[in-house]
Amino acid sequence: ERIGVLGIPFSKGQSRVGTEYGPEVLRNGGIVRKLQNLGCHVKDHGDVEVIHVENDDPEENAKNPRTVGQTSKLIADKVEQVLRSDDICVTLGGDHSMAIGCIAGNARVEPDLVVLWIDAHADINTPMTSDSGNIHGMPLSFLVHELESYVPKLPGFEWLSPCIHAKDIAYIGLRDVDAGERKIIEKFGITAFSMQEVDKYGINEVVERALRAVDPEGKRPIHLSFDVDAMDPTLTPSTGTPVIGGLSLRETYYIAEEVARTGRLSMVDVAEVNPLLGDDKDKKLTVDMTISVIQRFFGNRRGGCYPPGYDIP
Numbered sequence: 666e667r668i669g670v671l672g673i674p675f676s677k678g679q680s681r682v683g684t685e686y687g688p689e690v691l692r693n694g695g696i697v698r699k700l701q702n703l704g705c706h707v708k709d710h711g712d713v714e715v716i717h718v719e720n721d722d723p724e725e726n727a728k729n730p731r732t733v734g735q736t737s738k739l740i741a742d743k744v745e746q747v748l749r750s751d752d753i754c755v756t757l758g759g760d761h762s763m764a765i766g767c768i769a770g771n772a773r774v775e776p777d778l779v780v781l782w783i784d785a786h787a788d789i790n791t792p793m794t795s796d797s798g799n800i801h802g803m804p805l806s807f808l809v810h811e812l813e814s815y816v817p818k819l820p821g822f823e824w825l826s827p828c829i830h831a832k833d834i835a836y837i838g839l840r841d842v843d844a845g846e847r848k849i850i851e852k853f854g855i856t857a858f859s860m861q862e863v864d865k866y867g868i869n870e871v872v873e874r875a876l877r878a879v880d881p882e883g884k885r886p887i888h889l890s891f892d893v894d895a896m897d898p899t900l901t902p903s904t905g906t907p908v909i910g911g912l913s914l915r916e917t918y919y920i921a922e923e924v925a926r927t928g929r930l931s932m933v934d935v936a937e938v939n940p941l942l943g944d945d946k947d948k949k950l951t952v953d954m955t956i957s958v959i960q961r962f963f964g965n966r967r968g969g970c971y972p973p974g975y976d977i978p
């Protein structure tokens with residue numbers, strides 16, 4: 666597979682400084698080389714240009730709307746460009762508002778995509794249901810057809826139209842869901858496996874049910890949006906909204922290996938790495954755990970692997 670890596674040094678979807686350094690620390694952690702060592706053809710497309718709008722006052726309770734909206738358009742355009750030249754795009758974030766542009770861009774190339782959202786959070790607040798006003802808690806609400814009449818057209822978002830349906834989304838890892846988000850999940854029948862279901866059914870059954878729910882015929886391209894806070898904070902402490910009781914390393918590996926096995930992975934977003942949070946040990950652990958998970962989307966199976974065409978001498 667040809668992989669296109671794209672950095673998204675962005676933090677204005679939330680209030681903490683630091684996720685803008687996510688791409689840098691993931692690259693320094695060797696993510697490009699480690700994917701190449703798996704036999705993948707990897708092209709690093711550099712970073713998306715980030716827009717900074719002065720006096721970007723909140724609108725309808727959403728913070729930095731112009732900055733987020735205009736940057737999201739650049740993300741969508743760049744992602745579309747990468748996916749027209751490479752098979753798979755891996756985006757290195759950046760806060761999870763990046764997913765607005767990532768999914769919008771991917772949907773231009775793969776309109777039939779489904780979304781697997783691996784996250785402690787549902788990230789589907791509308792500007793009105795959000796308590797924080799942080800757009801990293803809202804990305805899916807701008808993308809889902811069924812929510813279009815519930816979401817005001819914010820300045821900076823004029824370019825964006827919804828491009829997925831509620832039934833095309835499956836969550837794994839939820840454990841901190843706001844009231845408005847829970848209502849939306851139930852009202853529109855979004856497939857959602859919280860940590861309770863992971864404990865009840867086991868990760869293998871959860872992954873199987875999630876994939877079957879969004880893509881019963883097993884033919885649709887997969888957009889996997891991975892918020893590192895889906896994993897337990899003992900594994901990825903350097904993130905802005907940690908929640909205890911998260912996915913284990915092995916559960917997260919399993920998700921990645923099963924999604925890889927479909928052969929239909931179109932894009933992986935890696936969101937919410939914040940290297941300014943925690944000490945140096947926390948930062949290194951977060952980067953190493955994150956990269957080890959990403960490797961498993963691209964053939965590094967625990968049962969071993971070998972380069973294409975390899976045979977024993």
Ligand SMILES: N[C@@H](CCCCC(O)O)C(=O)O
Binds near residue numbers: 760
């Ligand atoms: N649901 C909270 C927390 C959102 C966390 C966002 C992260 O998952 O990208 C909010 O809306 O502010």
Ligand SMILES: [Mn+2]
Binds near residue numbers: 894906
């Ligand atoms: Mn999260």
Ligand SMILES: [Mn+2]
Binds near residue numbers: 829
């Ligand atoms: Mn449609």
Ligand SMILES: [Mn+2]
Binds near residue numbers: 761784788892937
């Ligand atoms: Mn998230």
